[in-house]
Amino acid sequence: MAVTPDSSVTFWYGCNMTRHGEIVRLVTHILEAVGVTAAPAGGPGYCCGSTQEANARISAGMAARTVEKFNQAGRDTVVTWCPSCHMNMDDLMAPVTEAAFETQHITQLLAARAERLRPLLTHEVPARILLHAHHGFHGRVPVNTDVPMLLGMIPGLTVRDHPLRVPGHMCSAIAPRPGVLAQAHRDTLAAMEEVGADTLVTVFHSCHREAVALERSRPIRVVNWIHLLAEAMGFAHTDEYKLWRNAEDPRAAVGTDRITNSGDAAFEQLVEPELRRAPTI
Amino acid sequence: MRDAERGLIAHIRDNSASLAAACTACGECYRACPMVPRTPALTTSAPEAVMAGIRDILRDDAGTADAIAFAGACVRSGECTPACPEKLDAAFLMRLASLRVRGTLGDPPRVKTPHDPRWSARVKAFARLTMSEEERTEWL
Numbered sequence: 001m002a003v004t005p006d007s008s009v010t011f012w013y014g015c016n017m018t019r020h021g022e023i024v025r026l027v028t029h030i031l032e033a034v035g036v037t038a039a040p041a042g043g044p045g046y047c048c049g050s051t052q053e054a055n056a057r058i059s060a061g062m063a064a065r066t067v068e069k070f071n072q073a074g075r076d077t078v079v080t081w082c083p084s085c086h087m088n089m090d091d092l093m094a095p096v097t098e099a100a101f102e103t104q105h106i107t108q109l110l111a112a113r114a115e116r117l118r119p120l121l122t123h124e125v126p127a128r129i130l131l132h133a134h135h136g137f138h139g140r141v142p143v144n145t146d147v148p149m150l151l152g153m154i155p156g157l158t159v160r161d162h163p164l165r166v167p168g169h170m171c172s173a174i175a176p177r178p179g180v181l182a183q184a185h186r187d188t189l190a191a192m193e194e195v196g197a198d199t200l201v202t203v204f205h206s207c208h209r210e211a212v213a214l215e216r217s218r219p220i221r222v223v224n225w226i227h228l229l230a231e232a233m234g235f236a237h238t239d240e241y242k243l244w245r246n247a248e249d250p251r252a253a254v255g256t257d258r259i260t261n262s263g264d265a266a267f268e269q270l271v272e273p274e275l276r277r278a279p280t281i
Numbered sequence: 282m283r284d285a286e287r288g289l290i291a292h293i294r295d296n297s298a299s300l301a302a303a304c305t306a307c308g309e310c311y312r313a314c315p316m317v318p319r320t321p322a323l324t325t326s327a328p329e330a331v332m333a334g335i336r337d338i339l340r341d342d343a344g345t346a347d348a349i350a351f352a353g354a355c356v357r358s359g360e361c362t363p364a365c366p367e368k369l370d371a372a373f374l375m376r377l378a379s380l381r382v383r384g385t386l387g388d389p390p391r392v393k394t395p396h397d398p399r400w401s402a403r404v405k406a407f408a409r410l411t412m413s414e415e416e417r418t419e420w421l
Contacts, residue, residue: 015400016404018407018408018411018421019407019411020411021408021410022411040416040419041420042420042421043404043408043420044400044404046421053385053394054380054384054385054390055384056286056293056385056386057286057387059289060283060285060288060289061283061285061286063285092289092292095292096285097285097288135315135358135359135360136356136372138359139359139362139372140359167319167356168357169356174356176395177316177356180316183319240411241411254410261409262406262409262410266402266409267410270399270406271406274403
């Protein structure tokens with residue numbers, strides 16, 4: 001049954017989420033199902049400035065351009081995905097360039113519409129999940145409670161609690177620190193075993209792209225929380241990034257035609273090294 | 282200087298000054314930080330001394346080696362804010378110190394910032410693989 005939208009928002013998915021086009025697509029479908037029309041916006045043209053944070057001259061220009069584009073779009077709410085973007089908007093962007101919109105994280109929006117979402121979660125998803133939870137960002141937006149609450153509405157799914165919290169706001173923050181991400185992954189696997197979880201659920205994209213490789217040689221599943229909601233709603237999808245990252249031959253997994261269409265040199269230099277990177281542990 | 286640049290620099294300077302003035306350097310934020318035991322350079326440092334150095338950084342002074350290392354180790358865990366007895370936004374204080382030691386205001390960087398010079402091209406390359414042409418036109 002078609003849902004009449006009562007809200008229209010910009011879905012600011014960030015930049016590195018272009019690795020996960022299916023998540024952007026699924027978020028728009030899920031929001032539409034709960035009455036929100038979402039216009040996705042992201043990539044370098046909507047940068048929060050964090051990629052150039054060591055240079056205020058550059059980051060200020062990027063951030064101002066993004067705020068101005070959101071203002072021009074005329075929607076009163078920008079729904080965020082990335083915790084870096086969200087915090088930058090609050091701390092460094094909106095205080096400098098006047099924003100004609102409110103910012104809300106995607107988890108907040110869906111938590112506020114949980115009772116509209118609940119009857120749509122009709123497909124059983126047999127899984128015992130552990131949330132990949134970080135210390136950071138939860139103090140700003142209660143992701144570590146809202147996401148388990150939402151997933152707990154899925155029939156067949158059980159949420160296993162564990163006190164483990166990984167440092168940082170997402171894994172891209174700790175990845176450059178020697179040994180920190182590897183230890184976080186070891187701790188996570190131990191926590192899964194301790195609570196009997198068979199599925200690790202990531203909240204953010206940078207955590208997802210690092211954690212998917214944990215599936216190799218282990219009887220676990222690594223999914224993003226949006227994948228689980230989509231599965232429960234009957235939205236077909238494929239986590240292609242995970243397929244490619246865990247393939248013995250990523251080039252074959254992506255396929256010659258797609259590589260050619262996207263640019264062979266770009267694939268070889270910019271994509272393939274990441275897909276071939278060894279797992280952290 | 283463009284308005285946005287001028288505004289961001291003033292925002293960083295103003296908030297640095299006000300948070301430095303309010304911080305008592307008691308060190309509770311340092312004790313709460315999950316990165317301290319994961320950062321070898323910090324394991325023997327005195328919390329109060331490190332935070333006094335952080336205040337110096339926020340006041341445009343050089344800061345101590347320990348303070349620079351602590352600012353450089355910040356990964357935005359946010360555990361510092363609830364630990365602050367003065368109820369300061371300690372996470373923002375540390376974010377500002379982290380930006381300062383990375384040279385955001387034009388000073389020579391005191392810590393190295395992970396930077397992907399091909400970030401934009403990489404983001405677009407992935408977009409060409411995972412998004413249709415129509416989606417890229419509308420979403421990027």
